[in-house]
Amino acid sequence: MAAAETLYDVIRRQGITRRSFTKFCSLTAASLGFGPGAATAMAEALETKERVPVIWMHGLECTCCSESFIRSAHPLVKDVVLSMISLDYDDTIMAAAGHQAEAILKETKEKYKGKYILAVEGNAPLNEDGMFCIDGGKPFVEKLKWMAEDAMAIIAWGACASWGCVQAAKPNPTQATPIDKVILDKPIIKVPGCPPIAEVMTGVVTFITTFGKLPELDRQGRPKMFYSQRIHDKCYRRAHFDAGQFVEEWDDEGARKGYCLYKMGCKGPTTYNACSTVRWNGGVSFPIQSGHGCIGCSEDGFWDNGSFYDRLTNLHRFGVEANADKVGMTAAGIVGGAIAAHAAVTAFKRVTTKREKADAS
Amino acid sequence: MTIHETLAAAAHGGKAVERQSIYVYEAPVRIWHWVNAVLILTLALTGYFIGSPLPSVPGEASANFLMGYIRFIHFAAGQVLAVFLILRVYWAFVGNIHARQIFHVPFWSGRFWKEWLHEVRCYTFLARQPKKYVGHNPLAQFTMFLMVTLPLFFMVITGFALYSEGAGRDSWEYALFGWVFSIWPNSQDTHTVHHLGMWVILVFVMVHIYVAIREDIMSRQSIISSMISGERLFKDRED
Numbered sequence: 224m225a226a227a228e229t230l231y232d233v234i235r236r237q238g239i240t241r242r243s244f245t246k247f248c249s250l251t252a253a254s255l256g257f258g259p260g261a262a263t264a265m266a267e268a269l270e271t272k273e274r275v276p277v278i279w280m281h282g283l284e285c286t287c288c289s290e291s292f293i294r295s296a297h298p299l300v301k302d303v304v305l306s307m308i309s310l311d312y313d314d315t316i317m318a319a320a321g322h323q324a325e326a327i328l329k330e331t332k333e334k335y336k337g338k339y340i341l342a343v344e345g346n347a348p349l350n351e352d353g354m355f356c357i358d359g360g361k362p363f364v365e366k367l368k369w370m371a372e373d374a375m376a377i378i379a380w381g382a383c384a385s386w387g388c389v390q391a392a393k394p395n396p397t398q399a400t401p402i403d404k405v406i407l408d409k410p411i412i413k414v415p416g417c418p419p420i421a422e423v424m425t426g427v428v429t430f431i432t433t434f435g436k437l438p439e440l441d442r443q444g445r446p447k448m449f450y451s452q453r454i455h456d457k458c459y460r461r462a463h464f465d466a467g468q469f470v471e472e473w474d475d476e477g478a479r480k481g482y483c484l485y486k487m488g489c490k491g492p493t494t495y496n497a498c499s500t501v502r503w504n505g506g507v508s509f510p511i512q513s514g515h516g517c518i519g520c521s522e523d524g525f526w527d528n529g530s531f532y533d534r535l536t537n538l539h540r541f542g543v544e545a546n547a548d549k550v551g552m553t554a555a556g557i558v559g560g561a562i563a564a565h566a567a568v569t570a571f572k573r574v575t576t577k578r579e580k581a582d583a584s
Numbered sequence: 585m586t587i588h589e590t591l592a593a594a595a596h597g598g599k600a601v602e603r604q605s606i607y608v609y610e611a612p613v614r615i616w617h618w619v620n621a622v623l624i625l626t627l628a629l630t631g632y633f634i635g636s637p638l639p640s641v642p643g644e645a646s647a648n649f650l651m652g653y654i655r656f657i658h659f660a661a662g663q664v665l666a667v668f669l670i671l672r673v674y675w676a677f678v679g680n681i682h683a684r685q686i687f688h689v690p691f692w693s694g695r696f697w698k699e700w701l702h703e704v705r706c707y708t709f710l711a712r713q714p715k716k717y718v719g720h721n722p723l724a725q726f727t728m729f730l731m732v733t734l735p736l737f738f739m740v741i742t743g744f745a746l747y748s749e750g751a752g753r754d755s756w757e758y759a760l761f762g763w764v765f766s767i768w769p770n771s772q773d774t775h776t777v778h779h780l781g782m783w784v785i786l787v788f789v790m791v792h793i794y795v796a797i798r799e800d801i802m803s804r805q806s807i808i809s810s811m812i813s814g815e816r817l818f819k820d821r822e823d
C-alpha cells in the first residue's frame with residue numbers, strides 16, 4: 224500500500240480497463256440519483272483523491288447483509304467496491320485469517336488514523352461484559368470501540384447495527400445494542416433493512432469512499448437518498464389501496480387480482496425503504512410484488528411490533544395482548560356498564576329521597 | 585368558583601345584586617364546543633375505518649376512491665379541528681375566566697382538591713348535596729383537562745406527524761411535527777398511540793354526555809341549555 228495511492232491506481236493495478244471504470248462511475252452516479260455531470264466528477268475524485276480504506280466487522284449477526292451485498296445488480300459495482308477498491312478487512316470473506324488478518328486492523332488504524340471507514344454488520348451484546356459475542360478472543364464490543372476510535376465515520380449495516388433486530392427482540396437476553404448506542408462520538412450512518420438492498424449498500428459505500436464524507440442523513444441517521452419515502456408511497460398496488468380494494472384472505476379473489484395487502488398486515492405504510500423503487504435481486508421483484516405484505520424489516524423494533532399479518536399492532540402492556548381497538552372497546556364497555564349502573568342507582572336514590580321527604584312533611 | 589363568591593363579586597357600590605342567571609359560556613366557547621363535537625365524531629368514524637377498512641369494493645381501481653375519500657375527510661376534519669383548537673386557545677386568553685378552565689388544573693390549590701373530592705363523593709353517592717358552580721365543577725374541569733384538552737393536542741400533534749409521512753420530508757408538517765418520530769422512530773407506534781388517543785376521547789364523550797343529561801335533570805342548575813345559550817340558570821337559592 225503506497226501512502227498516497229488513489230482508488231483509480233488500485234483499479235488499474237487489478238487489471239480493470241478504463242472503459243469499465245467509467246461505466247462503473249456512470250452507473251453509481253445514476254443509482255445515487257445524481258445529475259448528468261456527476262459521473263465525470265466521480266471519476267475525477269476517484270483518480271485524484273487518496274483511497275479511503277473500509278474495514279468491515281461482524282458482530283452479533285446472520286451475515287445476510289454480506290449476502291445481499293455480494294449480489295449487487297451489476298457485478299462490476301460489487302467487484303470494484305468489494306475486492307478491489309477499499310475493502311481492507313472483512314473477516315468473513317477475506318483470504319487472510321487469524322493473526323495475519325488481525326494485523327491488518329492494527330495497521331489500518333495506525334496508518335489511516337481518522338481516514339478509514341468502519342462498516343459494522345451486526346451489533347454488540349453488552350450483557351456479561353460482552354461475552355455473548357467473542358471475536359478474535361475478545362468481546363466484540365471491545366474490538367468495536369477500539370476500531371471506532373480512529374475511524375472517520377461508521378456505517379451501521381442492516382437492522383441489527385441500526386436498531387437491534389431479532390437479537391435485540393424482547394426480552395433481549397444478551398442485551399444486544401445497536402451501534403449508535405455504543406459509539407457516541409462518531410458520525411454514524413444507518414443503512415437499515417434485513418438485509419438492506421444491495422444497490423443501496425454499494426451506493427452508500429461508493430458515495431462515502433468517493434467523496435470522503437457521509438451523504439445527507441435524515442432524523443434517524445439514514446441516507447435521505449434511499450430512505451425518505453415509504454414502501455407505501457411508491458407501491459404499485461397503491462391504486463387499490465386508495466380505491467378501497469383489499470386482499471381479505473390469502474388466496475381470495477382480491478389476492479389473485481393483486482389488490483392491496485393492507486388488511487393482511489402490510490407494513491408498507493410505516494416502512495421507510497427503497498424496495499418499491501429499487502426492488503430486489505437486480506430489480507426482479509420485491510415482497511409485495513410476490514403477493515406478501517411488507518414486514519417492515521427496516522424499521523425500529525419490527526420483531527416486537529406484533530404479528531406480521533395484523534393491520535393493528537398488538538400491545539403487550541399490563542399483561543394483556545390486544546390491539547388499540549380491543550383495549551378501547553373493553554374500556555368503553557366497562558365505562559358503559561358503569562354508566563348504566565350509576566344511572567340505576569341515581570334513579571333509585573331519587574325515588575327513595577323523595578319518599579323520605581314526603582314522609583318527613 | 586362557588587355561587588356565593590360570584591354574587592359577592594357582582595356587588596356594585598356596596599349593594600349586592602343577586603341574580604338567578606349568569607352569562608357563563610361566551611359565544612366562541614359554545615361554537616367551539618359544538619363544532620368540536622361534530623369534528624371529533626367525524627374523525628373517530630373515519631379514523632376507525634382507516635384502521636379497519638370497509639369490505640373491498642368491486643370494479644376497476646380507477647373508478648373507485650373509497651379509502652381515498654375516507655382519508656380525505658379525516659385529514660380535512662383534522663386540520664379544521666386544529667384551527668379551531670388554536671382559536672379556542674386564543675379565546676382562553678381573551679375570554680372570561682370560565683374560558684380558561686379546561687386549560688389548567690390548579691394543582692397546588694388545596695381548596696380545589698377538597699371540592700374535587702366533594703364532587704367525587706357526590707358521584708359515588710357518599711355526599712348528598714353537590715355544590716353549585718358558575719363554570720365547570722372541579723371534577724369536570726379536571727376530567728376535561730385530562731381527557732379532552734391534553735388528548736386533543738396529542739391527536740393534533742401525532743395526526744400532523746402521520747400526515748407528514750404522506751406529505752413528504754420537505755413538507756411544513758414534517759418540519760413542525762417530525763420530532764414525533766424521535767420519540768417513536770417506527771411510525772407504526774405513532775399510529776398505535778394516535779389510535780389509543782381516540783379511545784381516551786371517546787370514553788370521555790360517553791361519560792360526558794351521560795353526566796350532562798343526568799345533571800340537567802338532577803342538579804340545581806341548568807346544564808345542557810347553558811352550552812346552547814351561554815346562560816347558567818340556578819333553580820334554587822340555597823348554597
Ligand code: HEM
Nearest residue numbers: 613621624625686719720728732789793796807808810811
Ligand atoms: C364529541 C363530543 C363532545 C366533546 C369532545 C365535548 C367536550 C366538551 C368540553 C371540552 C367542554 C368544556 C367546554 C369549555 O369549557 O370550553 C364541554 C362542555 C359541555 N358539554 Fe360537551 N362535548 C361533547 C359533546 C357533548 C354533547 C353531545 C352534549 C349534550 C348532551 C354536551 C354537553 C355539554 C355541556 C352541557 C357542557 C357544559 C358543562 C358545564 O356546564 O359544566 N357535550 N364539552
Ligand code: HEM
Nearest residue numbers: 627628631632634635662739740743744746747775779782
Ligand atoms: C380527535 C381527533 C382524532 C381522532 C379520534 C383520530 C383517529 C384516528 C384513527 C383511529 C386513525 C387510525 C390509526 C391506525 O390504526 O392506523 C387515524 C389515522 C390518522 N389520522 Fe387521525 N384522528 C384524530 C385527529 C387527527 C388530526 C388532527 C390529524 C391531522 C391532520 C389526523 C391525521 C391522521 C393521519 C394522517 C392518519 C393516518 C392515515 C393513514 O395511515 O392512512 N388525525 N386517526
Ligand code: SF4
Nearest residue numbers: 455458483484489491
Ligand atoms: S400493499 Fe402495502 S405498501 Fe402497497 S399500497 Fe397496500 S398497504 Fe401500501
Ligand code: SF4
Nearest residue numbers: 496498517518519520
Ligand atoms: S418490502 Fe418491507 S419487509 Fe420486505 S425487504 Fe422491503 S422493507 Fe423489508
